[in-house]
Amino acid sequence: MVGENLIKKGLITPEQLQEVLQIKQQNPTRKLLDILYDKNYISKDNFLRELAQELKVKYISSLDNISLTKIKVPVTILKQVRAIPIDIKLDRVLIASENPLDWNAKSYFQRFFPDAKLEFVLAHKEDIDKVLKLLENKEQINKLKHEIKRELRGEEVPGEESAVIRLIKFIIKSSIDQHASDIHIEPTQKGAIIRIRIYGTLYEKWDLDEDVYNAVASRIKLEAGMDVSEKRKPQDGGFSMELDKNHFDFRVSSLPTVWGESIVIRILDKRNIVKSINTIGISPQNLEYLRAALKKPNGIFLVTGPTGSGKTTTLYASLHEVAGIDKKVITVEDPVEYKLDGIQQVQVNPKAGLTFAGALRSILRQDPDIIMIGEIRDIETLEIAIKAALTGHLVLSTLHTNDAISAVSRMIDMGAEPYMVAAALVGVEAQRLVKKNCPYCLAPYKPSDAYLEPIKHLIKKDTVFYKGRGCEKCNMTGYIGRTLISEIFLVDEKLESLIAKNKDKTELGEYLKSKGYKNMFYDGLRKALNKETSLEEIYRVAKL
Ligand SMILES: [Zn+2]
Structure with missing residues (x-):
């Protein structure tokens, strides 16, 4: 009896078995192990080991590292038999299957590998699905690449649009479907690889032969309004595209490398612009602080964090919160990422002599109530920002620091007087982005002891x-979308005097802690306990 055995091995409890047997009574065709796995009572590895033992076959615990390039069996057939050849040799072929005893699959594969001995091993259906999806994707892209080669030879290829355009659209659509923010087309000795950035991490997705890469690169540059024949200088450009009735803007940059032009496409997804500060993912307590800071009539409020931590989204959402018909809002940005209604946005242009500092001076003459500075990078900009804050303007900006408290010493290190910083600063928020748990496959798990x-x-x-x-x-991936974790403090009278006295980070931190200040790890832990994200994600971006 499978169930009794599992109890003996300590894999499940008698109560769990009881519950699962009841489910099985209503669904007699379902396997006990399947139900146990779906209820998350046993891990995937245990599921595979137990089932393999029952079927007297070997099993493979992951298909993540198999090579897809050698698989020549059509995906339609693999989908039918729910199996994948994972190691193909002349005389022997290893096949990972959801059902390794399936005779039907055996006869199918024997036709493809007539001279080979077939060996079937058990694999999990989720892993099979994952590979089938990748293969399907690959088949589609291979067809397009083939058509591009025919086009390059001057042959007529059917289709409303050229194969190059269809391939570019396929790559872009597939990247957007996978929630990518950037597409990197990187030339190599033999052609190019395409990597896409998903929630901050780069994944290698496709490769292109040299002729196809050249056709794709030229076409993207053409669409982006760049000089196609110029390949030795970096260029910038952009284009727009409708995909599934959504409008997307893309920013394109090219960079000459030894193997050719590296092209990066940034996806500016208008669907991602956060309109309201309620929806950016900031926790209720920190939102309250943020709102209090934004209510101040004047002063500097800073959002800090590394590149890609969502600072711009928080700034835009904050502007949206404070802007209104009775307030004049001017921004100075490099570059203007999203165009917003009712706000005057100025793009920095150093080539034309318009620097952050220069633009800011002009802005102050335009009588704004609120100023947003994309980033404070130099003392000149910082000094104007402080002056603006002390003369009745609310200034919102960003700084690159690891935590909120460090923003104070950063400004002083840049050359600002401590008493000026103390007088101008109203508060600082620091943040990081973490991946959000997928609600469709959310399940309990046990993090490792190290965590x-x-x-x-x-x-x-x-x-x-x-x-x-x-x-x-x-x-x-187990994750869909991102949310932020944050820490935030407001400057009260006591903190103002500590900053004015140029007290160091530790002392400022101790004072804040005495008032109940919590760092972003705690904020993240709260979110993990709320099932919003995994514990690993918090450790990935924050320190206890
Ligand atoms: Zn999911």
Whole structure:
């Protein structure tokens, strides 16, 4: 009896077996192990080991590292038999299958590999699905590449648009579907590889032969309004495209490298512009602080964090919160990423002599109530920002610092007088982006001890953490979208005097802690306990 055995091995409890047997009574065709796995009572590895033992076959615990290039069997057939040849040799072919005893699959594969001995191993259906999807994608892109080669030879290829355009659209659409922010087309000795950035991490997705890469690169440059024949100088450009009735803008840049032009396409997804500060993911307590800071009539409020931490989104959402018909808002940005209604946006242009500092001086003559400075990079900009803050303007800007408290010393290190910083600063927020758990495949899991040990004094002993297991909706990653974790402090009288006295970071931190200040790790932990993200994500971006 499978169930009894599992109890004996300590994999499940008698109560769990009882529950699962009841489910099986209503669905007699379902396998006990399948139900146990779906209820998350056993891990994928245990599922595979137990089932393999029952079927007397070997199993493979992951298909992540198999090479897709050698698989020549049409995907339609693989989809039918739910199996994938993973190691193909002349006399022997290893096949990973959801059902390794399926005779039907055997006869199919024997036709493809007539001289080989077939060996079937068990694989999990989720892993099979993942590979099938990748293969389908590859088949489609290969067809397009083939058509481009025919076009390059001057042959007529059917289709409303040229194959080059269809391939570019395929790459862009596929990248957007996977929630990518950038597409990197990077030349190599033999052609090019295409990597896409998803939630901050680069993934290699496709490769192109040299002739196809040249055709694609030229076409993108043409669409982006760049000089196609100029290949030795970096260029910038952009284009727009309708995909599935959504409008997308793309910013394109090219950079000459030894193997050719590296092309990066940034996807400016208007659907991603956050309109309201309620929806950017900031936790309720920190939102309250942020709102209080934005209500101040004057002073500097800073959003800090590394590149790609969502600072711009928070700034735009903040502007949206404070802008109104009775307020004049001017921004100076480099570059203007999104055009907003009712706000005067100025693009910095150093070539034309319009620097951050220069633009700011002109802006002050335009009688604004609120000024947003894309980033404070130099003392000149900082001094004007402080002056503006002390003369009745609310100034919002960003700084590159690791945490909120460091913003104070950063400004002083840049050359600002401590008493000026103290007088001007109203508050600082620091933030990071974390991936959000996919709601469609969310399941409880046990983080490793390395993650649990440091926080055991902060959580209850039987605390359960959640993360996505990977499904069609989240491209098997377990995550969909991102949210932010943050820390924020406002400058009160006491803190103002500490800053004016040029007290160091530790002392400022101690004062804030005495008033209940919590760093962003705590904010993140709260979100992990709320099932919004995984514990790993918090450790990835924040320190306890
Ligand atoms: Zn999912």
